[in-house]
């Protein structure tokens with residue numbers, strides 16, 4: 216079966232008529248109100264001018280809230296207005312729910328408070344930053360003011376954006392976008408890279424329905440990986456960190472299926488779809504073909520074990536997907552249930568030893584979350600003591616978190632050690648059994664829970680393509696994110712080897728980069744279809760944040776406009792920043808509210824120890840999780 220977007224012709228007619236109506240209305244307005252239309256024309260010339268003016272007005276109005284607590288009113292107005300402009304430029308989508316806009320802007324109030332009131336303002340006044348517990352307590356009125364500022368900003372920005380659209384017409388229609396021949400753009404992968412590419416394509420092509428978009432993914436939701444450790448640690452409900460692809464995308468056809476082949480010559484993708492044969496209730500894989508003119512590879516990465524570690528692979532749990540996090544949580548609870556009935560102290564300790572391999576972000580965040588979880592649920596198990604629990608992190612280098620500065624790595628190690636995590640540095644796994652892990656030094660650690668976070672490789676499916684790949688297996692792309700020698704083929708995110716267009720430095724496999732690459736790639740597809748010059752991808756990392764458990768985090772943020780300079784935070788302050796920043800980035804209002812509720816519940820109630828189950832539908836092949 217070949218997918219074509221049915222109904223495209225009808226929608227094209229409808230939208231062409233709409234565009235024509237808008238043009239006519241604009242034309243009539245031009246005859247009647249020459250001066251007003253001149254202003255409109257000037258205002259519509261640049262999208263950023265439109266957004267900037269909306270943001271300036273919204274920021275100005277909202278800054279009155281800030282002025283109640285900041286010492287200088289002009290500074291409050293200036294700050295409020297600049298942030299207003301940045302907010303509307305960053306979140307220009309209109310016709311969101313008001314409450315969504317309010318929640319996003321209010322959540323941003325927390326990091327803004329942390330950055331401006333706690334750090335920058337004291338520094339400007341010649342004082343050290345007030346990031347001690349006492350200092351932050353004195354800053355609480357300003358925290359309330361920043362959040363209130365966010366609420367008003369979200370409301371006014373959305374209201375003004377709607378007025379702007381009703382006065383000037385939709386942004387996308389006003390953008391001059393020459394019609395192009397019918398093109399099918401297919402995106403493979405529904406992670407950060409794929410989802411953001413689809414969103415950006417919808418935005419840049421606007422009402423141009425001669426281009427169709429299809430997104431293929433083997434899951435029907437975007438997984439927000441920065442919060443995955445909190446699912447494993449039972450702080451968050453699993454589905455609360457996944458956003459359905461269909462509800463976030465308006466005109467992209469979402470196909471849930473597994474890519475099993477790509478034919479670059481025939482320009483088609485082969486999919487295995489879970490289908491039901493007619494007249495039966497049995498599930499079987501049905502293969503289908505999907506044609507493309509432009510293909511975007513956003514297939515991410517998979518967990519990787521060195522070939523000599525087949526036993527480790529057999530006994531370790533992965534930590535990459537939502538089911539992985541649920542399995543880890545279930546295993547921890549399982550071990551507690553078994554240990555509670557165990558009379559032998561040695562065996563109890565063995566059951567309650569949780570070993571994590573890998574001291575990067577994922578491993579450290581998981582160790583912190585599991586340590587909090589395991590120690591937090593002890594109260595439910597009357598026969599167990601704190602001394603029975605041990606969380607061990609094995610790392611091949613001499614310090615954890617190599618992505619952060621040495622000082623922050625040391626801080627994380629000291630704080631986590633004080634809370635009971637054991638670190639084995641300069642150590643590697645050599646072998647594993649169901650009840651033990653053997654290290655290269657020969658030490659044997661008795662455990663039934665081993666989690667592997669020590670390596671990923673780009674999706675192995677890419678190995679089937681006749682394209683150049685780097686030594687990790689990532690598809691090599693040029694600075695515009697196009698695959699050289701294959702017109703219409705693009706790649707980004709964890710499955711692409713891409714370098715910054717300005718510095719030439721390789722881009723790290725993080726969501727932060729995947730999201731920015733997606734915008735550049737979609738803009739370049741738009742440019743290539745309109746015969747315009749493609750732009751190289753350029754982005755400088757904003758920094759990194761890592762939660763280490765117990766309301767503590769480490770943060771290293773890049774100083775804007777100052778090359779190679781960064782500021783470092785740690786402790787409660789960094790943890791608040793982490794929560795504020797990631798909550799604002801979590802897609803969709805509903806998910807934000809759900810996560811916020813989970814966090815509030817966590818403050819007052821113990822962690823949930825109800826085990827979730829893996830459901831296998833009757834008759835489904837083994838391993839099919841529904």
Ligand SMILES: Cc1cc2nc3c(=O)[nH]c(=O)nc-3n(C[C@H](O)[C@H](O)[C@H](O)COP(=O)(O)OP(=O)(O)OC[C@H]3O[C@@H](n4cnc5c(N)ncnc54)[C@H](O)[C@@H]3O)c2cc1C
Nearest residue numbers: 404405406407408433440441474515708709724725726727
């Ligand atoms: C635990 C953890 C924590 C992290 N924390 C952070 C963080 O705090 N900040 C940060 O910037 N980055 C973080 N990352 C890294 C970040 O998640 C990745 O860099 C990012 O997800 C890459 O996006 P992507 O779209 O390229 O790949 P993915 O997000 O992995 O998306 C790939 C998509 O392709 C789909 N897919 C794969 N194979 C097939 C197939 N054969 N057929 C159909 N669909 C397929 C997958 O289901 C998935 O939807 C973290 C990663 C992990 C594992």
